[in-house]
Amino acid sequence: GHQMQGYEQTLALSHYYAWNSLADLLGRQPTITTAGSGGGAGGAPGSGGAGFGGFGGGNRQRPGRGASFGRFYGGGGPKRGGFGPGFGSGRPGGSSLRFHSAGGGGARQSMEIPPPPPPPPPPQQQPNGLPPQAPQLPPPATLSSSPADSMAAYAEWNSGRIWQLFVEKRQTDATYERKLMLRDALLSVVSASFHSAGLFIVGSSMNGFGTDWADLDLCLTINDRELDQKRDQVLNHLKRPLCQCRFITNIELIRAKVSILKFHDTKTGLDCDLNINNPIGIYNTHLMAAYAKCDxxxxxxxxxxxxxxxxxxxxxxxxxxxxxxxxxxxxxxxxxxxxxxxxxxxxxxxxxxxxxxxxxxxxxxxxxxxxxxxxxxxxxxxxxxxxxxxxxxxxxxxxxxxxxxxxxxxxxxxxxxxxxxxxxxxxxxxxxxxxxxxxxxxxxxxxxxxxxxxxxxxxxxxxxxxxxxx
Known part of the structure; x- marks a missing residue:
């Protein structure tokens, strides 16, 4: 709660710098709006689902948090939906979980990462693989004088160690929730200037392969052809409003084939990489998450x-x-x-x-x-x-x-x-x-x-x- 309060205290100032600096880049007068954070079935702001997977529950002035037990990411434009998947007015379950757009006022997108696979069944019920806990085995060399038996025991021992490291180092739900919260705060800054902006968490934070210390990779999507030709300039201009956010430090623009804006969030301790209009990450996140679910x-x-x-x-x-x-x-x-x-x-x-x-x-x-x-x-x-x-x-x-x-x-x-x-x-x-x-x-x-x-x-x-x- 304290983290979210800290975000909200700086968003108003960030909005001002966001639309002011980016409007200068495009040479036009912006419409000052703020991001809705609800997202009912019809895209109404402020009603976000509080049931399973609901992520929203705020209003037009600030991003709400709702009951964020689902694995959703994506952002939305202001006033037309928001950060949630559109489950309806606080009821669990509900409408489509597919990406969809709310039309001219801004895109409302949501995606869900498949939940982590359940722990493997006990050995006696298990056709392949490893028991949930690391096996309590003596050192492999002491198990058998037979090379084949020794190698099999060695592989089983290594299996336990690999599983144990995975359980210890995989991304926790708490870390995932912090990433969602930061994503929402950042989207609120950007959507003050760009009504159709979406902000997507991509990469290992979403596909199931991330460690608990993995960076937060973000893809900012803006439906603006003129802007698409000025990605580096937009990223550079985004530095100004981000500098006004007290929770953002160490901002650096890395120019490359796909330029990124790197920064650090002091509230969550996360390092972040943000790119503009490079949706390839959304596609490969979807694919790799499916492979993670296969086995x-x-x-x-x-x-x-x-x-x-x-x-x-x-x-x-x-x-x-x-x-x-x-x-x-x-x-x-x-x-x-x-x-x-x-x-x-x-x-x-x-x-x-x-x-x-x-x-x-x-x-x-x-x-x-x-x-x-x-x-x-x-x-x-x-x-x-x-x-x-x-x-x-x-x-x-x-x-x-x-x-x-x-x-x-x-x-x-x-x-x-x-x-x-x-x-x-x-x-x-x-x-x-x-x-x-x-x-x-x-x-x-x-x-x-x-x-x-x-x-x-x-x-x-x-x-x-x-x-x-x-």
Whole structure:
């Protein structure tokens, strides 16, 4: 409550600077409005649903919080709906959860991330994978003199450790709620000038792969063709109203192919990256969240791969290394093509009408129900076995002749860069940050050395702590 009060105390001043500076950029007189935060079934402000998933409940003057137990994101224009999915006047359940627009007054969008997969069933009821808690095993080397039994016990031991790390480090509900609250406060600033503005949380904060300390990635959408040609200028002008927010510090504009505005929120302790009109993040967030829902092993495996890459110094796009997103795509590709039977299948191939880049992002439905039973894998490997397989797969991967393609569900016989990880929708290289021969060699060495360490049954703690091996 104190955090939200702190936001509200600075929003009025922020509104003034927001519409004043951005109107100067466009050379026109703005209409001074504030963002509604409710969103009934017909888009009426101020009524937000207080039942399951309701997010709203404020009025036109300030963003309300409502009962935010759902997993919704997206923003809206002022007066026509707001931050909620439009559940109606305080009743649970209700109207469509799909993206939709309220018309000329502004877009009202909402998306829901699938809930985290339930804990695995107890071992006696479980056809594959890992029990909910880490198994209480003695060190693997003491379990059996048989190499096969010893390796199986070692993989089971690693499975417990991977699951334990996932439970400890995954994003908490409290952190997610803080991100929603910050998103709403920021949208209130921006929508004072742009009636159609939407603000979407994208990336690991929404797709299920985020740690509790992950940055908040935001996509600001503005339906203005003239403005679309001035993205860097708009981001630069946004610095002024943000500077007037007492909870925002360390504002910096990073100019790149997709420029971002970086800043820090002192209320939540979150670092934020904001881009303008780059909705590709909305599409790939939708896709990766669906993969996370296909099999409970996907999320902990992706998270552990990221932790492993960080420990060995091969993840950090800003330093010319692999991005977190690239590693997630590489993990999904391995689960599609590197293990038998596959854990995952290509969702874009199976359901092209659902994961269609030509479809307006305002129509994406994060609660779409796929035939999950049909997608259930017959693969019975545990997390330890899958991680070993992942490392071995990429230690032998032919980067000279193939690229990673989650879209196809198998390696793509084309080579356009040292490491090419195809972005599933734009088809660009998600690993374009890797351009140095030295870094490429370091990444290859990390896979080879870790594969050997796993064959030697070294503990995961040793592997993660020995950063010098890469």
């Amino acid at each position: 409970w092993r996907v999320r902990p495996l992706v998270m552990f791969v990221k932790l492993w890459a960080q420990s060995l110094g091969v993840q950090d796009a800003s330093q010319g290394r692999l991005s977190s997103y690239s590693l997630a795509l590489m993990t999904v590709q391995y689960l599609q093509a590197g293990c038998s039977p596959p854990v995952l299948y290509s969702l874009q191939s199976l359901y092209p009408q659902v994961f269609d880049y030509n479809r307006p992002y305002t129509e994406i439905d994060m609660r779409v129900q796929l035939p999950w039973e049909e997608l259930r894998s017959q693969n019975c490997q545990n997390l330890g076995q899958l991680f070993s397989g992942f490392v071995q797969y990429y230690s032998e991967f032919d980067w000279r002749g193939f690229s990673v393609s989650v879209r196809l569900g198998k390696p793509l016989p084309i080579q356009l860069a040292k490491i090419y990880v195809e972005e599933p929708f734009s088809l660009t290289n998600a690993a374009r940050s890797v351009h140095s021969d030295e870094v490429f060699a370091q990444i290859q060495r990390a896979f080879r050395v870790t594969a050997q360490s796993l064959r030697n049954q070294r503990s995961l703690s040793d592997i993660l702590s020995n950063s010098s091996q890469a």
